Amino acid sequence: MKKQYGCDYTIAFAGNPNVGKTSIFNNLTGMHQHTGNWPGKTVSNAYGKCSYNDKDFLLVDLPGTYSLMSNSSEEEIARDYICFGNPDLCVVVVDATCLERNLNLVFQILEMTPNVIVCVNLLDEAKKKSIEINLELLSELLGVPVVGTIANKSKTLKKLLEVIYSTLENHNNIQSVPSKLKYSPDVEECISMIEEDVKSKLPSEKQYLSRWISLKLLDENISINEALKSSLHIDLENDSDIQEKLNQIKADLSNESSSITSIRDSIVSSIISEAEKIREKTCIFANSKYNLKSRKIDKILTSKKFGIPIMIAFLAVIFWITIAGANYPSSLLSNMFGTIQDKLLIIFHNLNIPEFWTNLLIYGMYQTVTWVIAVMLPPMAIFFPLFTLLEDLGYLPRIAFNLDNYFKKACSTGKQALTMCMGFGCNAAGVIRL
Ligand SMILES: Nc1nc2c(ncn2[C@@H]2O[C@H](COP(=O)(O)OP(=O)(O)OP(=O)(O)O)[C@@H](O)[C@H]2O)c(=O)[nH]1
Ligand SMILES: [Mg+2]
Incomplete structure (x- = not known):
């Protein structure tokens, strides 16, 4: 029986932020939803289709959440879809490098639906950190199927689809009995x-x-x-x-x-x-000291004493590079557009174009557009690669952590700090230069 959007089954992808849900979703559906190395990119449900054997699946990429207590709109969206959106299966994507923290959400979802598969993603990162996970035992302890994946390795994703397919198709004979947490x-x-x-x-x-x-x-x-x-x-x-x-x-x-x-x-x-x-x-x-160095750095970058000053210094340097570095390409662009403008004025003069049109087209439209390009394009071209570098270094989640308390006071979350930095960095650099 075909259901939503003509698909046989609906599968929701839930999990903590930044564990690779969208990367898996994109690779399975061929879509290009936003991914990146900082939490909170997916803020609403995204839908895509994929097929396996004779079945069509509707995949739903949910926003990443640490819990489903509904402290934020993302949590509410994810919770409501899992509980009331009637997905046939919920794939909970977890980060193999910090399984313990991710299990919190797994337990919560197991309370909400019996139809769960746990997908242990980022296995390559876990291997780099010498972390090995016994997936069979994990499956036994949680009472649901567990699959290991690396989001850009299609072989591992094929295995995920295989498990999804067999879980759904053998639904009536399903052996898995999700373990429910026993409280005090x-x-x-x-x-x-x-x-x-x-x-x-x-x-x-x-x-x-x-x-x-x-x-x-x-x-x-x-x-x-x-x-x-x-x-x-x-x-x-x-x-x-x-x-x-x-x-x-x-x-x-x-x-x-x-x-x-x-x-x-x-x-x-x-x-x-x-x-x-x-x-x-x-x-x-295998190596208990595998992240000792990174934990030491983390302690400093997120400490009460040094976290904020280091963050301000970091952002100030980026801001300075953006403003100072943009001067040279900006004046080059400005000179180039000025030369073109002189040439255009000569052409307009030779063609006897009325002054009204010269004013409108050259002093009005052309000059405004080229001025904005000359002022805004260079800082953007410098700021975004620098921000990407911070993202790849993994510093953005630390900024979000450092500012979470302050943003909460304004009824927001630390994740918003990143969007604000981006907007501030680019626009302020442009405005200052104007
Ligand atoms: N090495 C490695 N990187 C991965 C893997 N899966 C995802 N990533 C990277 O992890 C980062 C986060 O991936 P996303 O797919 O955006 O994560 P998400 O869970 O959708 O994040 P939110 O939407 O913010 O909740 C990206 O930089 C991905 O390239 C993986 O299996 N191995
Ligand atoms: Mg996402």
């Missing part, structure tokens, strides 16, 4: 108090979500109510049964001198400790 007895008790009520409100095809929704309600995640209202037309916020149970849980917790905050902390610590256990079992660090 307190949290499990709270979940059990509310889960059956939540389940009874959900349509049969969404019953799987009951545990996850219960967790979100315990976590006082307001946006889940909004999402349920708009996607499933279920209003749990004004549901007396659910609210009664939640109040009862809160009362019980306060009787035990506990609180929702401690439940939240307990959920987070269960996720962290389970991720650590799985990493210990599945990852072998």
Whole structure:
């Protein structure tokens, strides 16, 4: 049965930022969505098609998110698509070089859908860092298929498609039983108090979500109510049964001198400790000192004391190179356009073109356009390659990290710092030179 856009199956690609989701998506679909070495490039869902054997797949590239708590619009977009967009399968792309951190999102997605494949990408980078991952054991521990990939190696992507295909086609005989994280007895008790009520409100095809929704309600995640209202037309916020149970849980917790905050902390610590256990079992660090140097540099670049001054110095140097370096090509361009303008004026004069047209075309249009080109093009041609260099050095995520706190105060995130730097670098350089 053909479904969305005439495809047999819909497959969502989720994962942390910068793990290669879009690179895999582009290679499978032949599309050219934006990729780059800094987080937060994909901000909305992108759709593409690809075929394998006799089946057509609709691939959906979701924005990268560290969690699905819906603290940002990207998280909401990804969460809503996984929960309510009805994908047949969710491929969670993880970074082989930092599996433990990525497992946080894997556990969250396993709570939301049973149809999951984990794609361990960046295996080449892991190899460079002497990290080996036991993919079979990882699959066993997570209870879902696991595939290792390198985004630009089509052989590994073919293997991914093969696993996607066989998982979907053998769906009824599927052996995989996704492991659900066991939280502390307190949290499990709270979940059990509310889960059956939540389940009874959900349509049969969404019953799987009951545990996850219960967790979100315990976590006082307001946006889940909004999402349920708009996607499933279920209003749990004004549901007396659910609210009664939640109040009862809160009362019980306060009787035990506990609180929702401690439940939240307990959920987070269960996720962290389970991720650590799985990493210990599945990852072998052949060289434990492999990133000692980079960690030392990282500590300095993101430290409270030196992080911001180094960042300002770095950006100031780039800014200075852009402005000072642009002077020479700019005056060359300006002279060239000036010479052409003189020639054009002579031609217009010889052709007896009225003064109105000479003013409009040469002093108006030509002079304005060439002036803007002479002033703006050189700084852009210098600034963007320099910014690309920073990107390749991996410094951009550090800038995002350093500025995250400040941007949060303006209800934004550190990732926005990069767009702001780009806009500021280029435009300010041009404006100063004007
Ligand atoms: N060495 C190596 N680099 C990779 C691999 N996959 C992706 N990359 C690089 O990693 C960077 C991030 O890739 P993207 O595809 O943009 O990552 P993303 O997960 O879509 O990122 P967001 O959209 O920001 O969440 C790019 O510079 C890619 O070229 C891989 O398997 N090996
Ligand atoms: Mg992307």
